Amino acid sequence: MRVEDIDSICDIERESFTTPWSAGAFHNELTNNHFAHYLVMQLDGEIVGYGGMWMIVDEAHVTNIAVRTAYRGRKLGERLLIQLQSAAVFLGAERITLEVRASNTIAQRLYAKLGFIPAGLRRGYYTDNGEDAIIMWAHLRRIAEEGAEADE
Numbered sequence: 001m002r003v004e005d006i007d008s009i010c011d012i013e014r015e016s017f018t019t020p021w022s023a024g025a026f027h028n029e030l031t032n033n034h035f036a037h038y039l040v041m042q043l044d045g046e047i048v049g050y051g052g053m054w055m056i057v058d059e060a061h062v063t064n065i066a067v068r069t070a071y072r073g074r075k076l077g078e079r080l081l082i083q084l085q086s087a088a089v090f091l092g093a094e095r096i097t098l099e100v101r102a103s104n105t106i107a108q109r110l111y112a113k114l115g116f117i118p119a120g121l122r123r124g125y126y127t128d129n130g131e132d133a134i135i136m137w138a139h140l141r142r143i144a145e146e147g148a149e150a151d152e
């Protein structure tokens with residue numbers, strides 16, 4: 001993700017989240033936050049999805065992932081998350097974690113498919129409606145090894 005991508009990212013952010021991040025927040029992530037790594041997914045030159053994470057020692061913390069509404073259900077979110085996981089392994093992560101709204105069963109199914117397991121609850125985490133966050137973790141080495149075995 002580059003600074004010039006931020007306008008497109010904010011369009012997707014607004015159609016995806018009830019409390020979207022501002023352009024300034026993304027600008028700060030790209031220019032000031034040395035822990036941050038953001039990817040965009042392009043289709044025919046158009047940004048159709050993005051995802052990001054913070055690398056904290058050997059842990060990757062996913063901050064957000066979204067696919068443009070018109071492009072959902074085509075395995076693009078899955079490819080994006082696999083890319084984030086691969087980048088996290090490349091950057092030295094052993095584990096990857098994220099928080100997801102208790103009501104967001106679509107995202108939870110995607111995460112479960114890619115090895116994430118629920119590990120706890122942050123009660124009332126989301127300030128807009130007081131919803132709980134489910135904390136999920138995945139072991140990246142295990143996923144990488146299983147992938148290598150499947151390739152053999």
Ligand SMILES: CC(C)(COP(=O)(O)OP(=O)(O)OC[C@H]1O[C@@H](n2cnc3c(N)ncnc32)[C@H](O)[C@@H]1OP(=O)(O)O)[C@@H](O)C(=O)NCCC(=O)NCCS
Binds near residue numbers: 064073105
């Ligand atoms: C979550 C999100 C990124 C998924 O992207 P996507 O490209 O539509 O998902 P994919 O087509 O790659 O689907 C991958 C898996 O996700 C789950 N999934 C996706 N859409 C689903 C749906 N409508 N119903 C149930 N499960 C669904 C399934 O497990 C699916 O695998 P399967 O097709 O083998 O069953 C997308 O829905 C999105 O941007 N949502 C809004 C933002 C958001 O909620 N982000 C997560 C915040 S924590």
